[in-house]
Amino acid sequence: MKRKIIYTFLMLFIFSLAGYNNVFGKNKIDLEKINVASNKQWKIKFNRKLDVSTINKGVTVVDSKGNNIDVQTEVQDNTLIVKCPKQGYKSGETYFIKMNNNLKSVKKSFLDKDYILKFTIEKQEKFKLGDDRLLTEYNYLIDGKRVGLVTNQTGVNSQGKSMIDELANYKKAEFNALYGPEHGINGQASAGDYVKSYIDEKLKIPVYSLYNDTRMPTEDMLQGIDVLVFDIQDIGARSYTYMSTLNYCMTAAAKYNKQIIVLDRPNPLGGEIMDGPILEDKYKTFVGVDNLPMTHGMTAGELAKFFNRKINAELVVVPMNGYKRNMIFQDTGLDWVQSSPYIPNITSVFCYNATGLGEGTGIFQRDYFKWVGGKGIDSDNFASLLNNANLPGVTFIPEGTPSAGGVRLKVTDYHTFNPAKTGIYVLAYAHSLNRFEVPKSGERIIMFDKIMGTDMIGKYLEEGYTPQHIEEKYRVELEKFKEERKKYLIYN
Template sequence: MNKFLPFLILALILTLIPPVGSSANTTAIQLGSDVLFNQFHHLIEGKKVGLITNQTGLNSQMVSTIDMLRRDRSVHLTALYAPEHGLDGKTVAGKQVTSFVHPVYAIPVYGLSGSTRKPTPEMLKDIDIFLVDLQDIGSRTYTYISTLQYAMTAAKEQGKEVIVLDRPNPLGGAIVEGPVVELPYRSFFGVDTLPLAHGMTIGELALFFNRTIGVDLTVVPMQGYTRNMIYQQTGLAWIPSSPHIPSLTSVFGYMATGLGEGTPIRQGDHFTWIGAEGLDSHKYADLLNGSLLPGVIFIPENKGTAGGVRLQINDLHQFNPAKTGIYALAYAKQLQPFPVPKSTSKQIAMFDKVMGTNKIGLLLEQGKSPQEIVSSYQADLKKFVELRQKYLIYGDEPFIPMQPIQQKHPEQPKQPVQPKPSKPGKPETPTPPKPGNNNGTTNQTKNPEPATKPIPQTPKSSEKIAYLTFDDGPSSVTPRVLDTLKAHQVKATFFIVGREVAGHEAILKRIVAEGHALGGHSYSHNYQLVYKNMESFFADLEKGSQMIEKATGVKPAVFRYPGGSTNTVSLKYQDPKRYNKQHTVMQAIKAEAKQRGYTFIDWNVTNGDARSNKYTAAQTLANIKQQVKSQKEIVVLMHDSSTKSPTVEALPEIISYLKEKGYRFEVIQADRPTVSNVK
């Protein structure tokens, strides 16, 4: 018991820390786990969660998903599930991962390797959601994706929902290579119609698998990820994914050196060397270097009596691991003929399981060249590339998650026709979102039409107009604001922060339906991000606008700068390599905004609720009274974020006061330039 005491103390401390999303970081992307807690937390609120993970399940701030869930008092983490290599990633390949009760968390940890690869009904009885957070390495034979497929199948059978937190394919998504699995050769090392190098993220693979499973599936995508990005470009630290994959060098060498299962050809030094007993290292290196395989040089190196080559990868984008592995086997067979394991009617050879077919072994036995072997699977590879296109999430531009990618209650999928080994069947598929623009959910409701479409009016010289504006929502406070406005028959303009949209779509639809106006107020409201440079500002702004339009069908026509157009905070965060006090980022943003035709709205009256969350309704009313003089037009800045209850409490008196002062109320529209900049 004493040895567990430090862990118990640590667990208690973590439990006392309130749940938060990822803090600001320097990574180029946000992982699915970051996006879940920062943007789509509603997916897990109030749920009993079973988490499939291991030591790789860390967010961009190196906090484990286990800890994030345990800190989160709105979620019940009821079970953990460990793939091959165990929860800590230290169990050797092929060894049974045992189940146990965690000594600190006091919840079951189920092993999903060895004799129990598919979760049993007993393992799933206490969960609502299967959450998956595993780092794959981009190879079809790496069994973490097989565990995902088995888990999805079990979840379908037991009526459980699956949420996959997406992570990068370390090899990138451009190179797709190797023989494609044929139905008779499916196994735990090839669970679906995949080539050796599939070029898909684990989230994309989940969508691909689901075409024949039909489970309720949600993929939480990454932010900022592109299809051509390799792991080294993400800014993330590599966590050893298994005992023999301690580094990214091992990841890239895995398929290049590890395809010789059951043959004398073996890998060494964590997949950085390949060779065999008695092989001539120099002749082997000459053949491989003479093939001009892109991105790699082969250095002859003996290991005792074994000859072989060490891979020196000099261009990670051009290097093709699976093709290199095929060449390495074929040339080794030419130099030192060896028997290739053959499958029988009773047992499939491990070599054929790795290849997904018996054809590669037969071609090696026939002494075919590596070029002929690679050519033999091109037709099947082309079919796969066409099939996978439907399930790709990411394109060439950094991906911006607008909402989770969901396949809710799809029709029972048709199973693939039993094909001959040479011609895998092509199953019918549900229609998923298009790659690079995957915002899709099913069961979407029709967006509301405004109750009355506001008609812009030019104020008469004698009349006074007040534009009530609310920033930073929607939140739980917003419906109370709407109730008050409705009671007083007043319209207002809501400047929406995009990150608050998810889970509050109904509130936005109500805003539109009741005749109020919507404006954009960035996606993140993160000064450090939006004011870094002009490009970052508009990317963030557009992301927020897209979320608003997706939720309501209304595209914002007016916008408000975070901090206002005359803010000084932008000077603190602008890129010093591009901007200075004479040439500021705000100048660049305003110039670009003019070119794009944006209408930005400031304010000339504020209730003061932006300064602090510790204020009273009386103070807000006093601030309004102090600033309202005899202006013909006033734009009143208020906030409806979750901490602004005093603003709602003061709102009836604010409205009454402005009416007494002779103001009528309108919504802000883009064709009223006189109120664009009145701060």
């Protein structure tokens, strides 16, 4: 005689849309939930321990059209866990989890009928950047004022229109000055090259370089404006200097009594993965202006709020609309605008911290941060060490050059890939293979320690620490940062 497994559903946070037909015909919907998060993980508890071997045939997930959805399932004793798809559930779509009598307990008791859970994913608000909202919802911030804009070629709205052009055509404010970061307004200057100030021939306004004799706006540069607007796309790495320019602009705004408005943009690496050593005060420079880990998981607006705990500028952040912490750049629907000469695409953004940490060590990157290696390294051994470390979201392909051994990175899952952690493993394993000389700071702090934000990583490498041991060494301070940053977050 069939023995029915009694079950209950736990931890359901959801919402529904009317008008969907039941894809299972006349079968009864046993539970329906609406407004479900797109990354929802279901836990379904039964009164008996489940037979893992029956899950694949006994549990299916389909959408409103009856298409099967590829999801991973897991069993913990009497609890069935149905994970979300890799890219999450689609906004506004309805799904069904069907459990049939192929699903059995370890004692071979099984369901007496099909049970169906129906859930509908919350509709996400239309994604908007901060600059999409400035001239409509937040125009009161600049109306009747003299405006200066800190930007470059990345300062475009969701339609790809330059914020320079948008402000130039906006009649309710006076557009009086432009300010450009490293690489210049057009992003063409090489890394480290000084950029000259000049007068824009079309707009007849000054274009002040913030990567020249000064990297902070001077009193003269700010004299003709009431408010400073910041609109630059970052790449989510502490050593990338665009957010350093933001910090310096906030400092100048506070010093000269100017309001600063940050038009928020996404962290392309997402808002959840943070890793690497925390920068120590001694190592604050333009490639690391505050006590952040290598990757911080914060947007430009959130970083501005974090910076402002010490600066106390008159800060306003124009937030994005429809942005979630679990979104990486690919989830926004935006096109990537080359942010600097060596960051032409989104893969380079993700690989920047994974391959670019070897300043002064002889471990170098190629192909826009997609390859890393050095002299005296056996490519196969290097790849084997890295692949055996099971780093999330990436595999390593052995690939040498005529003068160096190395690996090419293949990002397999951009949502789980951890650039800074990967970079620490790359350096540690490279050192174990060729024993490169670790750069050391003396009276002058060398770039390697500036990038690391500490001299401890170099010491750990010299002492032969494994990457796992190095991780443990910086973990305590990293966890403190994760708690501290919560006060400055804007998005759920």
